[in-house]
Amino acid sequence: MIIKKLILNNFRVFQGRHEITLMTNSHENKPIILFGGLNGSGKTSILLAVRLALYGKMAFKPLARQQEYVEWLSSMIYSNPTHTDNSTQASIELVFTYNQAGVESEFNIIRNWQSGSQDTLRLSRNGQPLTELSYEQSQGFLNGLIPSGVADLFFFDGEKIADLAEDETGLILPIAIRRLLGLDLIDKLHHDLIVFLKRHNVDNMDKQYQQQLTILEQEKHSDLTMAQQWCDEAALIKRDIDQLTIKINKQEHVLSTQGGAFALTKTQESEKAENLLREKESLEKMLRQEIDGLFPLALAPKILTQLLQQLTQESQVKQTLSFKKELDLFLAQLKVNTAQHPSSKQQMVYQAIEKQLIDYLNNKSSLTEILFDVSDTELGRYQHMITIESIKAQSRFQQTKARLSEVEVALENASLNIQRAPDEEQLLTIFAAIRELERSRQQQIELYKQRLEQARQALASAKHRALQMQKIHDHARTHFSLNNAVTYAQKLLPLLEQYSLALTTSRIKLLEKNFIAAYTRLNRKQHQYLSAKIDSKTFNIELTNQHGQLIHRHSLSAGEKQIYAIAILEALGKTSGRQLPIIIDTPLGRLDSEHRNKLINYYFPIVSHQVIILSTDTEIDQHDFRHDLHRYIAHSYQIVFDQQQHASHIKNGYL
Template sequence: MIIKKLVLRNFRVFQGTHEIELLPKNNKPIILFGGLNGSGKTSILTAIQLALYGKMAFDRVLTNQNYIDQLSALIYRNSETKESEKSASIELTFTYNQAGETSDFTVTRSWSLGHKDELFLSQNGKPLLELNYEQCQGFLNELIPNGVADLFFFDGEKIADLAEDESGKVLQTAVRRLFGLDIIEKLRNDLMIYLKRNAINTLDIKYQEILNQLEQEKNTYLKEAERLRTSAHAIYIQISGITDNIQKKERLFSAEGGAFALTKSQEKEKVNQLFKEKEILERAIRQEFDNTFPLSLAPKTLNRLFEQLQQEAELKQTQSFVTELNQFLKKLQTDMAFRSTSTAKIASEAIKDQLEVYLADKPSGKILLDVSERELGYYQKKVKIDANKSKEHFHELKDRLTVVENELEQASLNIQRAPEDEQWLELFSHIRQLDHERINKINENNALLEEAKKMLVLALDKTRQIQKIHDQMRSQYNDNNSIAYAKNSLALLEEYMASLTESRIQALEFNFLNSYKRLNRKENEQLTAKVNPMTFNVELIDSEGQFINRKSLSAGEKQIYAIAILEALGKTSGRQLPVIIDTPLGRLDSKHRDKLIKHYFPLAGKQVIILSTDTEIDENYFFNYLKNDISHSYQIQFNNKTYSSEIKNGYFWENSHKNKEVS
């Protein structure tokens, strides 16, 4: 996949329309964005994720209303924005190779204030109008699964967290996303067991009795709260299982053409309407053949006919004129015979000479058709006006007939894609049943948690009373039991994940070792890598077979270690996606920045989009290391007057540097 273009309209801090070219050119993979904090760099990453994944682009599961609220919050607005202009859109164009064939896809997601988004998809410039919203989103999810894309679209904090994390939790999260395990059991470490009273024997018997009573009441409330929370946790696990089952069923439903099945009846009705329209169009076309349309099929012949008719009309006028003039000359000659004057003879001869000259330029010949002027006008109207109108109407009917036939073909294909009713109704009904069951479980879980909260409030009240009696009485967490509980839960989760990911461990080890050796740049260092199948922790092994302690690595080596893990996870996913990194170098010193600048960014992928501040990729890195690998560079500038940002060509110092070179 290669992203070619991103178009933002009224999105977050970007007012109006901003079109950003992202297609790498001349084998230069890096597209560099520069901007100060708060200018809108992260909005670029957010826009790409939202365009592709919609509701799933957010970190948590959203209801439809929450999703609408989130979208509304992303619309650029100021005090001068009119109600009708409170809308936004994102357009993302990318290439994708599917089954050996590369296509250009354009995703357009638009929405207005307080309304759900609309989603449109086109392939190679042709809108996929046969796909509705759910079908478009399902198609995108199949192209680029959300869990896999998280390994390619990340910010600098992910790198820093992974580099500094020695517990393995950040790495575990990344691997779980790689394998699609996006529901992680939330371990609870707030199991509390209060220590026995200290120095209780030093208190008076009266206080001892009061304290014992309060302690018993408090423990009763705590036990009840714990019982309720344990029950709620069990239900939560059931909810997670039901949610997983729903997602599996929905994927199966989508794979079997469920989205098309839901619109099958509509497609059938559409086919009936299109057949009716086709009959009407064909009847209208036949009527045009019975009308003046055939006259438009022989324009040259009819033009010659009208030329002949026009010539005959002029010939008739000339003959009429000559006839009248001859009669006049006979009368004139008769008058001159009486007068016998030489002047009259001269005049008569002159008139005849002039008449011959005049007639030489006039048409001559025989009249073949003898059509009157009224008939000629009638024929001209039929051929030049009526026939042309009939021709235009014919082509309109023919074009519409082509559209109808194409729509008939597409609707028939959609009907063929849809499974038989018996095949999907049962599956759809099962999904509805599971969804209803999930809602009931969520309500039950919330009710139990609310009751547990009340018990904890009562227990807290008893604790306060105990503190008032004697400030030496206190409660504390039983660390040993809490840790044991957490470890047991984590071990179960790790065992479950290990059974699912065993087949990927070797590929992950291989990819990590290659990446680490390339980024580490230490020659003659014989290293191997081992991935713990229980914890997913990636460990380095030296030439003597000894595990290298993570704590012994320098800060830069830890960072390289983290980058190598992310690169290995991306390669293990098997997806050729762009790498998008937000604020990649914020925590690194100059030495380790050098290594990443030289050995990671130019080689991370065919397209590497970097969102940086001026202190991360500074003037030295830009001109001395990255310039030859940068295809496009942009600077995001925030305008304090309009509270909006605009995107300009050229990195921070690039334009001024070019001006210096010219001068």
């Protein structure tokens, strides 16, 4: 992925329209785009704009309800406290390229909103608007393209680095690694297969087994519900209500990523597809009727024009012959009259007239051979059919054909949307988790250790119930033949466990390798023989020196902890295999000069093909810019805040 352009319009401190070019120069090894500005000038707005364009509600601030999101968007519109006629709308446009299966496409995202209203989202690919996608479907498409969980490894600020460096709970890193390895998807597939097998077997069990399973399922559900309730109450001691809100938004993101937006419109798309099929049949019937009618006459205009000319000439010849017949009778009578009253002049005039008329008529009647001999009435009907009715039939045919093409395209889009929608059964677990978190947020907080013990007991009871249910299923399975799908599902369960273990082992080895490479490079001479071990269950990282002695993370200095956190983020990003830009906001604020120089020289120039740095003058000063980073910079910008206008603008050049 390469971000080509970012356009801000009345966003936060940026008044009016600001277009920022972010293309790098890979041929000259210049991957860095550097922004400089004082605190409060709008550096964080650049990072926030990219995340907001991509993820909307999931961008940054955890918001539980849609109304809070609308209020937050309203607060993002530029406002000058000294003016009363401020703008009431804002927008963000992001242009980037993305490579999928070796095919590179250019995407354009435009997200705009008005004060007090929901935002709108327009998405285009290679200049073609994806109008078949609704707002939720477009957001789900973006979430699938660049999952926010993976983007957290690439778009971050100094505070997130600090949180990872200071985390003593052991919760942040395991979540990131499980999401990175895709273990959460494997767990979901494992759960779905078990649900499928249980449903299949229950349908074939007798009432005794079904009754036992129903009771056990209810008891297990009760145990799990209580365990989740107690765990949430224990977590509330260390986490306030915003942390629970974060969990809700994460579940909503999972729902969106797995196709929740498409599932909501699946019924509508199915009805739409049925209507389109009926219209298609009607249009095809109309085309067949036109083909059976006068439309084929429009396919041979030259031949039919010649035919009309022939018929017209034949009509003229027949008129001439009729006239000649009458004229012959007249001349015969004239000749009789002339013979009764002979006169030399009269004879000469008669003979001259007779000769000229006969020559004229003979020449005219011989011009065209009579082939069809149609009447004047039939000739008129043929002329009307060829010159008028066939043209109308051709127009109707083309219009019907064009509409048929539109219907076929719409039918294809509706079919794609139906295919993208997952089964409702797959989303029930997510909906249940969201409801449980919302209920837990309203419950009273109880003692931490007591609730954990109660949760442990409830989980043990639920596990016991599940084992009893599994025994019943195993016993019932021996009495019924299983179809191929069930057989494959049964074989797949142990394979999933083996695959999960193998994937975890191989990727952790790669993660350890990438972490040591990054940490050693950034720490340089310190801990040259450092090694790392990542626990495959807890994903905790243990550092040891060349003597095999454990290096406790809490013994590291603040700067070393931040180097440690940056090395983790770099290792996670490389292990993910995603080619995404790095966007870092105030990365050096807590570092001393030694550690800052290490990042400037051994991290920024090589960490990615595109590195966007948002820095203050105390983090990257003129010396760093001119002597260390200048040869790696594709673009440098200065963000300047105007005190009189209460707005920032961007100009070329660093500080």
